[in-house]
Amino acid sequence: MIGHQAEKLEQLVASNSKKRSKKTRFVAITSGKGGVGKSTISSNLAFVLAQSGLNVGIFDADIGLANLDVMFNVRIKKNILHVLKGEATVADILIPITRNLILIPGESGDEILKYSSMALFERFMEEAEVLDKLDVMIIDTGAGIGEHIQMFLNAADDVIVVTVPDPAAITDAYATIKTIAVIRDDVSLIMNQVKSEKEAQAVFDKIKKVAHANIGPQLNLELIGKINSDLKVASSVKKRELFSLAYAGSSVHKDIVAIANNITKRLERNVLVTSNESGLTGLFKRLMEHF
Numbered sequence: 001m002i003g004h005q006a007e008k009l010e011q012l013v014a015s016n017s018k019k020r021s022k023k024t025r026f027v028a029i030t031s032g033k034g035g036v037g038k039s040t041i042s043s044n045l046a047f048v049l050a051q052s053g054l055n056v057g058i059f060d061a062d063i064g065l066a067n068l069d070v071m072f073n074v075r076i077k078k079n080i081l082h083v084l085k086g087e088a089t090v091a092d093i094l095i096p097i098t099r100n101l102i103l104i105p106g107e108s109g110d111e112i113l114k115y116s117s118m119a120l121f122e123r124f125m126e127e128a129e130v131l132d133k134l135d136v137m138i139i140d141t142g143a144g145i146g147e148h149i150q151m152f153l154n155a156a157d158d159v160i161v162v163t164v165p166d167p168a169a170i171t172d173a174y175a176t177i178k179t180i181a182v183i184r185d186d187v188s189l190i191m192n193q194v195k196s197e198k199e200a201q202a203v204f205d206k207i208k209k210v211a212h213a214n215i216g217p218q219l220n221l222e223l224i225g226k227i228n229s230d231l232k233v234a235s236s237v238k239k240r241e242l243f244s245l246a247y248a249g250s251s252v253h254k255d256i257v258a259i260a261n262n263i264t265k266r267l268e269r270n271v272l273v274t275s276n277e278s279g280l281t282g283l284f285k286r287l288m289e290h291f
């Protein structure tokens with residue numbers, strides 16, 4: 001069964017790489033513990049990247065706990081579950097947030113757990129063309145390391161682990177990094193809810209030291225940014241608005257812009273690389289290595 005599925009996916013990848021002209025950079029946002037700010041960061045980051053002129057997609061892949069529709073304050077009718085059931089196409093479920101930002105809504109019930117991640121990727125691949133114009137796709141994954149999450153983390157161009165500086169979250173972030181390190185050498189970290197740059201750096205240095213000692217020097221762990229703890233963030237989430245829009249120019253908005261700039265730099269570097277290992281085709285090639 002798996003062999004047959006992989007074969008089908010391989011054909012799709014092959015036909016897709018001929019059609020594709022542009023590379024989409026896939027950025028997976030994950031965490032060890034829930035409630036550390038993944039969805040808040042994903043939604044604001046996607047918005048700021050789109051504001052800079054990029055075509056951005058954001059995929060709500062927190063299987064069973066999807067809530068990006070709430071973050072963006074939009075109503076959704078159909079979501080990825082309907083796509084998996086064959087009741088809608090990917091194009092049908094896309095929700096425009098701004099001119100160049102689209103949301104791919106996820107499912108917040110548990111019915112989706114019946115569907116394999118393989119089926120999800122197959123459907124995506126079959127309909128890859130609608131996502132072709134995207135420069136960046138942010139994937140808001142769930143916490144922990146389930147089968148679905150593992151596939152996203154394996155295949156993405158960038159994996160960003162979000163943590164907050166409390167000891168339990170740091171322990172969970174470290175465990176997540178250790179699991180990701182089995183499949184890839186590059187992992188980025190966002191320190192959320194810190195008091196200062198200095199605190200973010202100090203906590204990061206500690207994690208990095210432990211990671212190097214226990215995982216090995218091949219792990220390239222990078223602090224891609226921090227976000228201060230700020231009541232404006234919490235109140236925006238409650239009011240279903242984006243803090244980078246409601247509080248443009250605030251220190252937390254600047255924190256998100258700095259992270260967006262770091263991602264944009266990677267995009268620019270990516271343009272210089274002519275291999276087809278990036279983007280949707282690359283994503284699925286790497287996924288297939290999983291089977």
Ligand SMILES: Nc1ncnc2c1ncn2[C@@H]1O[C@H](COP(=O)(O)OP(=O)(O)O)[C@@H](O)[C@H]1O
Nearest residue numbers: 034035036037038039040228229230233234237
């Ligand atoms: N930088 C921050 N400052 C203050 N509160 C924050 C910050 N980041 C996140 N939060 C709070 O944490 C809550 C959980 O965030 P959320 O993005 O839903 O986490 P996750 O997606 O990881 O489960 C938000 O509702 C918000 O109130």
Ligand SMILES: [Mg+2]
Nearest residue numbers: 038039062067
């Ligand atoms: Mg979330």
